[in-house]
Amino acid sequence: MQYTINQDLLSQSRATLSEWDNLYWVVGGAGSGKTTICGALAASHGIPVYDMDAHIYGAYHGRFTEARHPANKAWSSSENGLAWLLDMSWEAFDNFNRAALPEYLDLLAEDLQNIKPDEGLLIDGGICNPAIIAQVMPTGRIVCLAMPERPSSEIWQESGERRAMKEMIYQLPNPEEAWRRFLEFDGRITGTILKECQENNIPVCSRGTAETVDLFAQRVAGALGI
Numbered sequence: 346m347q348y349t350i351n352q353d354l355l356s357q358s359r360a361t362l363s364e365w366d367n368l369y370w371v372v373g374g375a376g377s378g379k380t381t382i383c384g385a386l387a388a389s390h391g392i393p394v395y396d397m398d399a400h401i402y403g404a405y406h407g408r409f410t411e412a413r414h415p416a417n418k419a420w421s422s423s424e425n426g427l428a429w430l431l432d433m434s435w436e437a438f439d440n441f442n443r444a445a446l447p448e449y450l451d452l453l454a455e456d457l458q459n460i461k462p463d464e465g466l467l468i469d470g471g472i473c474n475p476a477i478i479a480q481v482m483p484t485g486r487i488v489c490l491a492m493p494e495r496p497s498s499e500i501w502q503e504s505g506e507r508r509a510m511k512e513m514i515y516q517l518p519n520p521e522e523a524w525r526r527f528l529e530f531d532g533r534i535t536g537t538i539l540k541e542c543q544e545n546n547i548p549v550c551s552r553g554t555a556e557t558v559d560l561f562a563q564r565v566a567g568a569l570g571i
Contacts, residue, residue, distance in 0.1 A: 346437075348416040348444030350477070351451075358450035359481040361457055367392070367465035368457075368482060369569045372475050372542070373490035374535025375507075376500035378552060378561070382490060383469040385562035390571055393464065395456075397449070397471020405452050414448040416441055427513060431523045431530075438530055439537070442473040450481060473534045476541040488568045489542040489549045497531040 362368060369392070371379050383394045409417045420441070423429035430438060449471070460466065472478060478487055501507045510527070517523045542549055548568040552561045 346419070348440055350444055351413075351447045354413065354447040354451045355477070355480055358447065358454045361454035362450075362482045365457065365462045365466070365482075367462070367571075368468070368486060369466070369571065370468040370472075370478060370482070370487045371490060371565070372470060372472060372478070372487065372538055372547075374492075374538055375497070375531055376495070376503065377490040377492050377535075378558075379470040379490055381558060382562050382565050383467050385558050386467055386566055386571065389559075389562065390566065391465075392467045392571070395453075395466050395468045397453075397468055400452070400456075401449060401471055405449065408452055408455075409448070413451060416444040417448050420445070425517070428517050428523070431514070431517070431526050435530065435533055439473075439533075442534075443477065446472055446474055446477045450478075473537060474541060475538055475547055476545050479541075479545040479547065484545055484547045485570055487542075487547045488565055489538060489547055490565070491539060491549050491551045493551075493554075497528040497535075501528070501531070 371383055371386075373379050380396075386392060387394045405417070406421045408414075409421050411418045420426050420429060430441070433441065453468075457466070475487060475489065501510060511524060514520060514523050514527055539549065541547075550561070550565050550568055
């Protein structure tokens with residue numbers, strides 16, 4: 346099934362996000378250090394972190410509606426959401442992600458209405474298409490983290506949390522094919538994020554091999570104008 350990007354949701358989200366002068370978004374592929382750097386920035390600048398992945402795979406599920414969030418409603422209502430996604434071709438998966446993002450922004454905008462704009466907010470990842478984020482907030486408040494190129498198979502073995510993903514996938518039918526597709530999608534997602542950031546003048550920060558978390562966080566803060 347083909348999904349479409351809901352331009353009305355984008356316009357409505359833009360209206361809410363435009364009220365915030367200190368809303369920041371850190372994007373990047375798996376293993377790029379988003380959560381680590383968001384934690385360091387929160388500690389050094391006192392800015393709360395909004396974990397977009399945690400919302401997408403958690404609280405948002407009970408808030409998806411067929412009328413406003415058809416792509417995500419189909420995903421969340423499937424018998425097995427992971428299998429549902431991994432049964433797709435890359436083209437269908439990419440189409441789903443692009444249509445799903447305005448739906449996430451709709452729910453983010455709802456949450457922002459319950460937070461005072463002067464408190465600030467740092468959004469941790471959760472998206473595959475920064476070009477769409479660039480339509481609703483200034484690109485100067487978005488930054489992409491990048492690491493030296495590594496195969497997805499290595500990235501998803503580096504921690505117990507990531508290794509748990511492989512364990513989940515190996516419980517699916519045809520696990521070898523599902524794992525192969527997952528790694529393919531992961532690599533393509535990282536490539537898409539970097540490409541869209543470069544095309545939309547979103548700064549890309551790469552951590553040096555000898556650079557500490559704190560020093561890297563300072564550079565990221567400078568890129569965001571914090």
